Amino acid sequence: MLAHHLPFKKSLNFKLTEFPRLFILLLAAWVSTMLALPFIENFWGDTGLTWGVVAGVLLQAAAVLFILARAWGVARAAWTAALVLGLAWAVEAVGSSTGLPFGAYVYTGKLQPQLAGVPLLIPLAWLMMLPPAWAVAGRLIGSQRSPAFIGLSALAFTAWDLFLDPQMVAWGLWQWTQPSGYFGVPWSNYIGWLLASAVITALARPAPLPIKPLWLIYTLTWGLETGGLLLFWGLPGPALAGCLGMGSLTWLAWSIRREKN
Numbered sequence: 213m214l215a216h217h218l219p220f221k222k223s224l225n226f227k228l229t230e231f232p233r234l235f236i237l238l239l240a241a242w243v244s245t246m247l248a249l250p251f252i253e254n255f256w257g258d259t260g261l262t263w264g265v266v267a268g269v270l271l272q273a274a275a276v277l278f279i280l281a282r283a284w285g286v287a288r289a290a291w292t293a294a295l296v297l298g299l300a301w302a303v304e305a306v307g308s309s310t311g312l313p314f315g316a317y318v319y320t321g322k323l324q325p326q327l328a329g330v331p332l333l334i335p336l337a338w339l340m341m342l343p344p345a346w347a348v349a350g351r352l353i354g355s356q357r358s359p360a361f362i363g364l365s366a367l368a369f370t371a372w373d374l375f376l377d378p379q380m381v382a383w384g385l386w387q388w389t390q391p392s393g394y395f396g397v398p399w400s401n402y403i404g405w406l407l408a409s410a411v412i413t414a415l416a417r418p419a420p421l422p423i424k425p426l427w428l429i430y431t432l433t434w435g436l437e438t439g440g441l442l443l444f445w446g447l448p449g450p451a452l453a454g455c456l457g458m459g460s461l462t463w464l465a466w467s468i469r470r471e472k473n
Contacts, residue, residue: 231425235279239429242271246436250444261383262322269333273340276429280343283422293339295416300338303408304330313404316389323385331385341433342409345369346418347426351465356418366410368430368461373405375437375454378447395450427465434458 245268253261280289305328307314323331345368346356353361378395380386393399434455441451 232278232282235275235282235425238271238275238278239432242268242275243432243436245271246440249440258322258384262385265383265385266323266333269336269340272429272433273336276340276343276426279422279425284419288419292416292418296339296342296412297335299412299415300335300408301327301330301332303412304334307404311389313400313407315398315400315404317386317401318389319386320384322383338409338412341372341430342369342412343418343421344426344430344433345372345409346413347421347423348430348461348465350421351423351427352461352468356420362410362413365413366406368458369409370402370405371454371457371461372433372437373402374457375441375450377401378450379437379441379445382445382447394453395447427462430458430465431462434462 245264249261249264249268252264256263277289277293280292283289284292303313306312308318308329311317319326319329319331319334323333325332342365345365346361348368349361349364350356353364355361374394377397381388381391381396388396388398388401390398394402437458438451438455441447441454
């Protein structure tokens with residue numbers, strides 16, 4: 213079982229063989245699905261792309277939940293997951309109906325099922341990336357009970373949306389009422405992401421984190437999004453901005469030298 217504290221060496225060097233086999237299998241299935249998305253869309257169109265997105269989110273969320281359960285135990289991981297899912301759904305429900313705190317937007321009917329206009333897949337997307345953002349902050353800050361940890365977690369999570377929002381709008385999964393700002397996404401959206409993820413992190417009070425596997429998920433997301441948006445999805449601006457945003461945090465997490473968590 214993964215220990216509650218994973219001590220740092222001089223770097224984040226690791227081998228995949230040190231991770232549980234099921235985690236590696238889930239990781240491989242998720243990465244394979246993401247790499248296959250352009251070909252799925254080419255053969256099966258929008259329907260195939262939507263199902264590919266669903267599969268990718270479910271696999272990535274499963275990998276995150278598995279590694280948290282190994283580190284924290286099933287009860288603590290389940291409680292944290294339920295809290296994140298519930299709060300993320302509430303934030304999205306309020307946001308899509310009132311425009312606060314993100315700006316005015318609506319979900320299309322492509323992602324089903326939906327509850328109060330919010331696809332149930334969306335809170336799972338928060339769950340699949342918030343713990344990896346916690347791991348990046350934990351690596352850089354060390355303490356997980358400080359305002360700096362909460363703020364950096366929110367920043368690491370929001371950096372992902374530099375890729376995500378322009379991509380999902382281009383795929384027709386949601387729409388902004390008044391496209392503007394960052395490649396058609398209002399700047400208020402990023403303020404909302406920072407605030408919402410900071411509040412959820414503060415309320416979740418994550419236990420000591422298994423840094424390496426979660427940081428690996430964050431890094432793979434960065435690489436897959438950069439390559440996908442740049443090479444396949446015709447979004448070079450968001451690809452480069454997201455590459456710099458997530459990439460700078462990934463590089464810092466890789467290069468920092470710390471003796472203990």
